[in-house]
Amino acid sequence: MAREYKLHSTTPTTPRIDYKAELNEQQHAAVTAPPGQTLVIAGAGSGKTRTLTYRVAWLLDNGVLPEQILLLTFTNKAAREMLERVTMLVPVDIQRLWSGTFHSIGNKFLRWNSERLGYRKGFSIMDREDQKDLLETVVTNSGIDTEGIRFPKAEVLGDIFSMADNTCESIEEIVATRYPYFDKLIDDITKLRKLYQKKKVETNCMDFDDLLTQSVRLLKENEDLRERYQRQFEFVLVDEYQDTNRLQCEFIEMITGKDGNLMVVGDDAQSIYSWRGADVTNILNFHEQWPRARVFKIEVNYRSVPEVLELANASIANNRAQIRKNLQPAREGKGTLPALVPLDSGSAQASFVCQRILEQQDEGVELNEVAVLYRAHFHSMELQMELTSRGIPFKITSGLRFFEQAHVKDVACFIKFAINRRDEVSFMRMVKLIPGIGGASANKVWNEWLKTEAANAEVMTGKFSDLLIPMTVPKKARETWDQFAYTLDELIVDGKPATPPEMIRSIYDGVYEDYMRAKFKNAEQRQQDLEQLSNYSSRFTDPLEFLSNLSLLSGVDTENKPDQQEERDAVTLTTAHQAKGLEWHTVFAIWMADGMFPHARAVEESDLGLEEERRLFYVTVTRAKDELYLTYPVLNHQARDGDILMKPSRFITELSADLMEKWNVRSGW
């Protein structure tokens, strides 16, 4: 006979949450859905994050261990925010929970198991620029004649390969559908892809897409790993499912298993990443892949006033491919309609936005509650200048992320090379910083380096300087070259890498300070960036982990900003894409002119392109809680063609005029 024995928990018992009281009926149904496969269709502003958060809390509340939960989100920031909210509901050590983007989770798997794929330990991660550099050398060494004909540049090749990876289609299919003008070059492109893949293994580097393709390969080819991970991750949750692609879908399948517990949450009306290979059919045909899946809908919008929501609903109704939803407002109307504001010029538009922001501030709206959204980064230029000259603080999600800035990448390439001594891209970047060394000389020293033992050894035993200084370099470069070699010595102490902050200090003091002063006008500003980088790095003892985080997290500044900066009251400037999941009291959507939004190129592509632009417009307007301004300049001044007459966006003209109020703005004198 068996005896029942209970082990008392040393932590206080989890407080039971009153889920019924804190959630609406639809949310409650999704949160407490039984195990199995679940699709949650959640409209804009319907408490999608809230639902997922409570789902995680509910699982923990029902005895699921944090380690058994895998939470996949679109950005690392979203994962962090969700986990922070979970801890407010239930006492749990969120470190134990697995959460993050597909790439960061894939990276974790690969760090443990890269040898099984023919890689060495401690591979480097290449960003798009590194990828481009490596592809350039692959093309040059391939012997393929790229002269005369219109041969795709390295960047375009990277896009083609990436698209093939993410959609799990062949090069032939990708070229046929997206790059028909390269039709005759398919053989060359396919050959280059093979060469590139080989080169990545040789240099022990992975690009962003490898983090996923190789993870999927790893799980497909190794039954033991597949079983182990499937057993561990009892509950898999996926956010923003409408923006997943074929490859991510396979990843989910591998990690969940045919009968696993999977909950995906998304809104097909907000699918805006097809250009990156996202496939709306993932969400539209979810039940075909998972026949026993339950479907829940959440159709109450808590965010926006009815006036804003009506405009959004009317707009998205023009799209054909979608799941019909009936999004209902929970809030009371205010009686003011969204504003349609034509302005004379781009600068008038900037002035208008600034003036309205100041007026709003007087009315008690904090700057944190105001955002300006646009289709493309360069749309914000004029506004940035105007805001600066008026002294209105703003924070901008810029085109370049922290890690992508030249000076940060420069410093990182020293660390990368010191750790992965086959990292050709980093080596090249590093030595080309030396005055007098360009591509040709760099190639020569690289080939010499490859012949040394240190390039192939697991651990670095000798000194870099002993190997590098005897090499022949141009006379002009000699002195700096030696200095570089000694700097590298400081990065590896007794075969062990120094700590990240020590490395950064050595690189900066040893060589980079001089370089930066000579090269950049704003050296002061960049020095502060590196200071911040060093601060950030101090939390890591393993440089590899530091580097992974640097390339996979969206940036140091968002991750580790001193409170003062983070809390500072400021207007947000962002692209519509990056505004995903966020909300503000007042939203200005600027450059709402045809050709700008929708973007001219997206319209040329196909009907599908236009529908995606409309979904992006839908995302834009549904960010507004109370006030929405749609502005566009009537005249667009261009350096080459002079003034061009602009028409309002077709997304505005196709709407009934009584959904908004037109403002006639006149300039003062």
Add this chain to the structure above:
DNA sequence: GTTCGTTGCCTTTTT
């Protein structure tokens, strides 16, 4: 042959 400054052209969205 190699490096480096100058000129002219173009500008979507990102993990």
Add this chain to the structure above:
DNA sequence: GGCAACGAAC
């Protein structure tokens, strides 16, 4: 403002 192509200087 960023990048490729071109041409001058080493």
